[in-house]
Amino acid sequence: MSGAHGYERVALIGLGLIASSMARAMRRAGMGAEIVGHARSEATREAAMRIGFVDRVTGTAADAVEGADLVVLATPVGAMGAVAAEIGPRLKPGATLTDVGSVKRAVIDAVGPHLPESVHFVPAHPLAGTEHSGPGAGFASLFDGRWCLIVPPDGDGGQAAADLAAFWRRLGAKTDVMDPDHHDLVLAVTSHAPHLIAYTMVGVADDLSRVTDGEVIEYSAAGFRDFTRIAASDPTMWRDVFLTNRDATLEILGRFTEELFALQRAIRTGDGDLLHDYFSRTRAIRRGILEAGQDIDAPDFGRAGGR
Amino acid sequence: MSGAHGYERVALIGLGLIASSMARAMRRAGMGAEIVGHARSEATREAAMRIGFVDRVTGTAADAVEGADLVVLATPVGAMGAVAAEIGPRLKPGATLTDVGSVKRAVIDAVGPHLPESVHFVPAHPLAGTEHSGPGAGFASLFDGRWCLIVPPDGDGGQAAADLAAFWRRLGAKTDVMDPDHHDLVLAVTSHAPHLIAYTMVGVADDLSRVTDGEVIEYSAAGFRDFTRIAASDPTMWRDVFLTNRDATLEILGRFTEELFALQRAIRTGDGDLLHDYFSRTRAIRRGILEAGQDIDAPDFGRAGGR
Numbered sequence: 310m311s312g313a314h315g316y317e318r319v320a321l322i323g324l325g326l327i328a329s330s331m332a333r334a335m336r337r338a339g340m341g342a343e344i345v346g347h348a349r350s351e352a353t354r355e356a357a358m359r360i361g362f363v364d365r366v367t368g369t370a371a372d373a374v375e376g377a378d379l380v381v382l383a384t385p386v387g388a389m390g391a392v393a394a395e396i397g398p399r400l401k402p403g404a405t406l407t408d409v410g411s412v413k414r415a416v417i418d419a420v421g422p423h424l425p426e427s428v429h430f431v432p433a434h435p436l437a438g439t440e441h442s443g444p445g446a447g448f449a450s451l452f453d454g455r456w457c458l459i460v461p462p463d464g465d466g467g468q469a470a471a472d473l474a475a476f477w478r479r480l481g482a483k484t485d486v487m488d489p490d491h492h493d494l495v496l497a498v499t500s501h502a503p504h505l506i507a508y509t510m511v512g513v514a515d516d517l518s519r520v521t522d523g524e525v526i527e528y529s530a531a532g533f534r535d536f537t538r539i540a541a542s543d544p545t546m547w548r549d550v551f552l553t554n555r556d557a558t559l560e561i562l563g564r565f566t567e568e569l570f571a572l573q574r575a576i577r578t579g580d581g582d583l584l585h586d587y588f589s590r591t592r593a594i595r596r597g598i599l600e601a602g603q604d605i606d607a608p609d610f611g612r613a614g615g616r
Numbered sequence: 617m618s619g620a621h622g623y624e625r626v627a628l629i630g631l632g633l634i635a636s637s638m639a640r641a642m643r644r645a646g647m648g649a650e651i652v653g654h655a656r657s658e659a660t661r662e663a664a665m666r667i668g669f670v671d672r673v674t675g676t677a678a679d680a681v682e683g684a685d686l687v688v689l690a691t692p693v694g695a696m697g698a699v700a701a702e703i704g705p706r707l708k709p710g711a712t713l714t715d716v717g718s719v720k721r722a723v724i725d726a727v728g729p730h731l732p733e734s735v736h737f738v739p740a741h742p743l744a745g746t747e748h749s750g751p752g753a754g755f756a757s758l759f760d761g762r763w764c765l766i767v768p769p770d771g772d773g774g775q776a777a778a779d780l781a782a783f784w785r786r787l788g789a790k791t792d793v794m795d796p797d798h799h800d801l802v803l804a805v806t807s808h809a810p811h812l813i814a815y816t817m818v819g820v821a822d823d824l825s826r827v828t829d830g831e832v833i834e835y836s837a838a839g840f841r842d843f844t845r846i847a848a849s850d851p852t853m854w855r856d857v858f859l860t861n862r863d864a865t866l867e868i869l870g871r872f873t874e875e876l877f878a879l880q881r882a883i884r885t886g887d888g889d890l891l892h893d894y895f896s897r898t899r900a901i902r903r904g905i906l907e908a909g910q911d912i913d914a915p916d917f918g919r920a921g922g923r
Contacts (some may be wrong), residue, residue, distance in 0.1 A: 348683075387888075425651060436835060440902070456835055495831050498821050503839035506813055509876045511898040514805050514869065524802050526904040528763055532810035535842040538737070541902035544895035551883045551891060561820065562880055566873070567818045573869055576812075576858045581694075584858060588851035589817040595848035597833040 315477065316379040316405075318340050322370050322392055323383035324348040324357045325543075326438060327409045329447030331381065332362035334480035337449040344429060347493035348444075349372035349384075352543055356444045371399045379476070382408035382420070383612075387549035390419030405469045409435055411496060411546070413460045413489040415553035421462060429469030432460045434492065436500075442543040443524035453481035460492050496556035502565060505558065622684040623649050623712075623783065629654040629677050629699055631664045632688035632850075634716045635746060638688065639669035641787040644756040653753075654680035657906075663751045686783070689715035689727070694856035697726030710732035712776045716742055718803060718853070720767045720796040722860035728769060736776030739767045741799065742789060743807075749850040760788035767799050776869030805865035808857055809872060813864065814846035815854070840922045 319335070319342045321328040332344050346363035347370045348354050354366040367373040374380045374396045382389045389408060400406065406428050408417045424430050435457040439446065443554050457477040460471050465486055474484040487495075514525045514533065529537070551558055575583040626642070628635040639651050653670035654677045656663050661673040674680040681687045681703045689696050696715060707713065713735050717723045720739050731737050746763040748755065766782040768777050772793055781791040794802075821832045821840065836844070858865055882890040887907045 371902055459836070487874060494785040495835055498824050498832055499836050499840040502820075503817055503843050505879060506817060506876070507839065508895055508898050509879055510810055510813060510872060511901055512875055512894060513809075513871045515897060515901050516871070517805050517868075525805055526901065528765070529806050532814065532846050533806040535846060536810050537898070537902040539839050539842060540895070540898040542895075544892050544899070547895055548888050548891040552886055552888055555883055555886075560878060561824075562876070564820045564823070565817060566876070568819055569813070569869070569873070572812060572816055573866060576862055577864060579857050579859055579862075581859055584855040585851050588817060588847070588849075588854050589816055590822060591815050591844070592851070593819055593846040594822050594833065 310542075316471065318343045318345060318377045318379075319520075320373045320380045321346045321363065321383055322348075322373060322381065322396070323385075323388075324353050324363070324366075324444045325383065325440050326446040326451075327435065328381065328383035329357065329360070329444045330363050330437075330451035330575050331383070331409075331447075331480060332447065333447055333449035334452055336362070338479045340479065344378060347375050353444055360444060362444070362447070370396050374399050374404075376401055378404055378510035380406045380614070381405060382406070382589045384418075385543075385549040386410035386412050386416055386419075387545075387547045387552050389416055390423070393420040393423035397423035397425060400425060400428045400599070401430075405429045405431055405473060407431050407433050407473055409433060411500065412554040413492045417460075417462045417489055429467075430462060431466050431470045432472045432489070433473060433477065434458045434460060434496075436535075437482075438542070440538050440541040440550070442546070450481065452477070455482055457482035457484050458487045458492060459484055460487050460489050462489065466540065471539075493554050494557045494560075497554055497561045499556045501554055502561040504539055504542065504547060505562065506565070507536040511540040622779065623647075625650045625652060625686075626853075627680045627684035627687045628653045628690055629680060629688065629691075629703070630654075630672065630677070631660050631673075631751045632690065632752040633671070633749050633758075634742065635663065635690035636667070636669050636751045636755075637690065637744075637756065638690070638716075638787060641753055641759060642758035643669070645786045645788075647786065649685075652680050652684060665889035667751060669751075672690055677703050681708075681711075682708050683708055685711055686713060686780075687713045689713070689717070689723075692850075692853045692856040693717040693723055693726075693860050694852075696723055697730070700727040700730035704728060704730040707732060707735045710736075712736045712738055712780060714738050714740050714780055716740060717860040718807065718857045720799045723768075724769045724796055736774075736775045737769060738773050738780045739769070739796070740780060740784065741765045741767060741803075742784070744789075745849070747845050747848040749853070757788065759784070762789055764789035765792050765794045765799060766791055767794050767796050769796065773830050790857045800861050800864045801867075804861055804868045808861055808865045809868040810847055811849065811854060811873070812858060812869065814843040817843050818847040 324346050344363045346357050346366045357363045358366055370392050382392055384392060408416055416432055421430060436454055437451050437455040459470050459474050475482050517525055637894050650668045653673045664670045665673055677699050689699060691699060715723055725738055728737060738817050742759055742764040744758050766777050766781050784791050825831055
């Protein structure tokens with residue numbers, strides 16, 4: 310159906326993994342809205358046109374939002390404030406402005422002040438992604454069965470938030486509403502701290518691989534392989550995540566270091582019971598995730614094939 | 617062909633994920649050897665017979681090795697010394713004794729002294745596994761395309777090591793020979809330290825999930841999901857790994873902590889360039905792993921389907 314939820318024209322600012330997947334999922338859902346795209350890089354704009362997931366691209370973000378009913382900020386979060394300052398005066402009265410950033414409080418603080426009263430600001434965060442980036446990395450099923458958190462700056466966000474949630478459900482996602490600060494703490498635990506830890510471990514291995522002449526790569530075992538996958542994610546996106554969700558990330562890393570030291574001490578002193586109890590406890594949370602349907606229980610660490 | 621490499625009878629001591637996968641892979645390869653199994657738990661022995669991957673089970677390890685040409689220690693590494701003491705006097709002259717432990721120096725020190733001169737001791741380590749454990753978790757393709765490191769206590773291990781390597785290749789693995797201490801250092805980087813880190817992060821989240829009422833599980837995002845998968849591995853096996861590869865693991869964890877503190881400091885001081893450079897560097901090692909064929913480049917974090 311055309312113009313679902315009143316969105317006759319959708320502007321995507323930033324044309325990477327998430328935006329290109331959104332466009333593909335919109336097409337899959339049969340939405341007839343015109344999709345206008347802008348990316349800072351001309352090569353990205355050309356790729357988006359060549360792949361064909363946008364109807365047209367514009368040379369500036371301000372031109373892209375002209376007449377758009379829904380504007381989606383899909384740049385790294387560090388760039389969103391500047392984009393908002395540029396597009397604010399050009400936004401259509403009554404339009405909804407949203408984003409897909411992994412951090413919400415910093416986005417609200419950076420974007421909010423640039424928006425006219427007549428625009429509905431409904432931040433959101435789809436909990437989906439891969440370690441690949443760029444306009445060619447998107448696919449229509451990226452959001453299927455995953456959560457998209459709707460994070461209004463105040464209260465429940467009213468009709469504009471309800472419409473945006475319905476839009477995301479048509480892209481395949483499940484939706485829920487969450488408070489911005491709570492969002493940032495939960496994501497620090499489930500995503501931001503784990504990413505920093507994975508980056509760190511891969512960095513240590515990289516140093517060591519010079520010593521062991523490539524063996525770290527050649528004999529990369531389960532565990533480490535999963536870390537390298539995580540640590541291959543987009544560097545700019547993740548730099549911005551850590552800089553903008555600083556307090557929550559540092560708090561979780563502080564707890565992490567404390568626990569890691571306790572386990573290191575148990576290894577040093579040979580306290581096998583402490584280790585065994587700890588490792589038994591962590592099994593339970595995995596079962597909880599499987600029951601929540603957020604992952605599959607494949608016997609090969611989730612990889613296709615038995616490699 | 618029957619009795620490949622002279623192994624007319626193979627004894628598996630311990631009947632979990634690895635041993636049951638070995639038995640299945642032996643059958644798949646058409647090896648006609650009799651497979652005799654022993655596990656400490658009667659329930660495990662009964663499960664092995666019911667599933668049918670062994671020809672018979674015995675109530676003691678010593679009975680299992682009677683007349684066996686190849687004896688495989690597939691218990692947690694902490695139990696291998698005691699098993700060796702029990703079976704040593706019953707081993708057939710000319711037999712090969714091997715193991716599948718994730719640590720090699722400690723196994724050599726614990727097992728070696730109990731073996732008669734007439735037995736060939738060839739430790740080994742298949743770099744394969746899943747987060748599941750027990751006799752029902754095995755499958756014939758577990759070792760396909762994965763490395764099995766042959767780790768003789770001294771030198772290249774001679775004909776017995778060559779025969780064992782040929783045996784592993786028939787189970788689907790690639791083989792290489794490695795020095796014990798070097799093995800333990802490489803595995804501390806690629807497997808042991810990453811597992812401890814994953815256990816720790818999941819433990820932190822588990823504490824916090826009581827605060828946030830299940831949201832950590834419900835909204836478990838990429839990154840954390842991979843950690844929970846790793847942290848669901850067998851607690852006894854991993855306790856023993858850390859206690860027996862203590863020095864190498866603590867050394868790597870020391871380096872890890874050092875680097876993590878540097879990144880935490882960059883977050884605190886807002887040093888985006890340091891973070892971006894670090895994250896860009898870690899992408900390269902991922903590409904190296906893909907080129908080495910140790911993982912697949914799937915667009916959905918390796919999960920089947922687009923969930």
